[in-house]
Amino acid sequence: MKRKKARLGKWSVLVGVGLAVLLLSLTATTTVAFERYDEGCDNGDCHGGFWTGVSPKGTVFPSDNKHEMHKGPNDMNSDCNLCHGGEGEMVLNSSGGTDNNPGVGCVGCHGRDYGGGIGNSGVGLRAHHVNSGVTICAGCHSNDPDPLPENVSPTYYGTPDTNCDDPCNVGPAHLENYSIGDTLGLDNDGDLLYDTDDPDCADCPADVNFDTEVNIDDLFQVLGAWGPCDACPEDINEDGIVNIDDIFAVLGDWGPCF
16 A cells, blocks of 8 residues: 555656646747747747748848848948857847947847846837737837937947947838838837938927927927936937926027927
8 A cells, every 4th residue: 555655655756847848838838939040030930041042021131141231241240249259149238349349149139238237139120020919029028118219329230340330220221221122221119200200300309209390299398308418309408307498499590390
């Protein structure tokens, strides 16, 4: 009797371990968390292999190769360590870095620095996917903050390590659109408006609510943010405080703003 109980005990342990392994494997197959481009971004319905020249979305890349476009001297001319780590891997948010830039991988150009515990993140990129009907990333990133406006430069922009330098290129032929056959640049804040097609890029700092017109709404918004202000749009002259100078800036730019 004792032997039978002992055997049943062993079988219970084995069954328990087996169920645990099965649950872990099911969780692993249903949870999506891309750390590398080749873990899902390259699938047949999305952007295609990084060393190929055509995207399933219809975009064609110079030199018939996405990788060459990123590093080619006549294209982005990006330093290899912006994207790659010490062993050549291409991780979305980690890389070797350079003397000019931290090693934050793909999000150095396709994301923003949100500071704090978030750091460099592809918040806007994920918002672009969601607004395009692709929700595969949303399940793991339900607590994303609002994306920074289109006119806020990604970390790598404007540095000696890449030719990319302006989040607000003029359309319809956006200057940093290195692909062939379309006229779109990047949608950095995910609202499906690209570069200067986005009101965030209006050449008018007094348009603090980005509606392409400086009017009473902007005046009320400045008054509502009165006082010390760290990098907020209401601080039009960027002196760290919203005050009478910003009121005068709104009055001085009154009217349409494109």
